[in-house]
Amino acid sequence: MINIIFALYGAHLIGDVLLYVPWLSNQKRAESYTRKILGTTLHCFIHAVLVVLLFSIFNLDRGYLAAVIIFCLHFTIDWSRVLLERRLIKPDDFLILERKKVVGWLLRKESGETAHFMNKYFKRWFVVNALDQTLHLIAILICAWLIQS
Secondary structure, eight states: HHHHHHHHHHHHHIIIISOOHHHHHHTTTTSHHHHHHHHHHHHHHHHHHHHHHHHHHHHOOOOHHHHHHHHHHHHHHHHHHHHHHHHHHHHOOOOOOHHHHHHHHHTTTTHHHHHHHHHHHHHHHHHHHHHHHHHHHHHHHHHHHHHHO
């Protein structure tokens, strides 16, 4: 079971950190419903492909089943996150943040629009991100349990 969790978490890290680009984030948060659906679907499809790839590398069974489960759970979490963000942060204020600028703000070295956004919305931003990552970890554990059974 630990190998399954490791593969699922590895796919999550690669998909949400290494392969996640601002363009995709903008698509998920676009005004157009079609662009939102397509952006979220593409992001979750990337996660599903990574699950199949890592299951294959680690010689684990049920990679395709795990990919479908992760796709569905990840889509639900990310879609809900976008809806929650729209309720907690004014659309005119919303900003796609770069990791290095967030770190800069935390170290008090960042000014400009990132600093303005974080000074105004840090608590809400933190709650959304903490909830998002917690739900993704729970989804990974649920998926591992389902395919292990």
